[in-house]
Amino acid sequence: MPRIIVITGASRGLGLALAKKFVDLGDTVFGISRTRRYWPAAQKVVPSGHFKLLAGDITSEKTVKTLLAGIKRRAGRIDILINNAGSCAPLALVEKVSLKEFREHFKQNLDSAFLMCKHAIPVIKKQPHGLIMNVSSMAGTRAVPRLVSYSAAKFGVLALSQAVAKENSETGLHCITVCPGGMNTEMRRELFGSEDAARQQTPEFVADLMVQIANGKIPVLSGGHIIIRHSKITGVFPPPAA
Numbered sequence: 001m002p003r004i005i006v007i008t009g010a011s012r013g014l015g016l017a018l019a020k021k022f023v024d025l026g027d028t029v030f031g032i033s034r035t036r037r038y039w040p041a042a043q044k045v046v047p048s049g050h051f052k053l054l055a056g057d058i059t060s061e062k063t064v065k066t067l068l069a070g071i072k073r074r075a076g077r078i079d080i081l082i083n084n085a086g087s088c089a090p091l092a093l094v095e096k097v098s099l100k101e102f103r104e105h106f107k108q109n110l111d112s113a114f115l116m117c118k119h120a121i122p123v124i125k126k127q128p129h130g131l132i133m134n135v136s137s138m139a140g141t142r143a144v145p146r147l148v149s150y151s152a153a154k155f156g157v158l159a160l161s162q163a164v165a166k167e168n169s170e171t172g173l174h175c176i177t178v179c180p181g182g183m184n185t186e187m188r189r190e191l192f193g194s195e196d197a198a199r200q201q202t203p204e205f206v207a208d209l210m211v212q213i214a215n216g217k218i219p220v221l222s223g224g225h226i227i228i229r230h231s232k233i234t235g236v237f238p239p240p241a242a
């Protein structure tokens with residue numbers, strides 16, 4: 001049976017690469033982004049009626065509830081939720097980061113994943129199985145200087161996944177974290193420029209491994225995380241002991 005996949009941040013970058021791979025496998029993807037700016041290009045990459053783009057800012061709880069209720073109404077279930085949307089702070093030393101900016105990056109990278117988990121879990125728990133993949137970063141396993149807000153929020157994503165996994169250890173809901181290193185996407189181009197971005201692994205490579213994880217070909221225990229860096233899997237970590 002085709003799976004129902006929800007991917008946040010699916011209009012470009014890693015989210016779009018994931019959408020393409022799942023749709024190519026015959027699955028249906030509901031992709032979310034704040035704006036419609038990249039939709040025409042995205043629909044050229046995935047020209048399928050099985051790729052449904054929805055607009056909404058998932059840092060808003062009201063919007064998350066509305067989006068998920070709409071998906072539930074249209075599809076009846078969620079087999080896989082991929083919390084991929086995120087954004088990166090401009091580079092700045094800790095003492096130069098305003099509290100407003102610090103909080104904004106928590107909102108963009110952690111609140112959004114939390115809200116999606118919070119409101120998708122009751123739907124997924126009614127099913128025999130479901131998978132949540134939260135996208136963190138290498139920066140969520142070891143801090144990157146001048147990216148304090150982003151790094152701290154991405155460490156938080158790891159904690160979110162571990163909590164969801166532990167709370168659901170007796171259910172069919174699994175939750176893992178994917179920690180990519182640099183990828184050649186708009187996020188990287190904005191932060192470090194085009195030349196640097198072109199040297200990074202492709203989002204298609206990372207998406208391919210994530211699809212293999214979702215398909216059970218690469219085992220990652222619920223609550224665990226995988227690091228994908230320089231076009232290689234550089235580590236697969238089990239959840240910490242209780």
Ligand SMILES: NC(=O)c1ccc[n+]([C@@H]2O[C@H](COP(=O)([O-])OP(=O)(O)OC[C@H]3O[C@@H](n4cnc5c(N)ncnc54)[C@H](OP(=O)(O)O)[C@@H]3O)[C@@H](O)[C@H]2O)c1
Binds near residue numbers: 034183
């Ligand atoms: N690129 C890297 O080098 C790198 C490395 C490690 C980890 N990551 C992580 O990988 C994930 C994907 O990154 P990427 O490089 O593919 O990013 P990207 O190219 O900047 O794409 C981000 C996507 O998220 C959407 N988005 C952002 N904020 C949103 C919000 N509040 N609500 C709904 N949609 C939102 C964007 O669309 P709109 O702008 O229209 O909302 C876009 O579709 C992120 O979590 C990122 O932190 C990236």
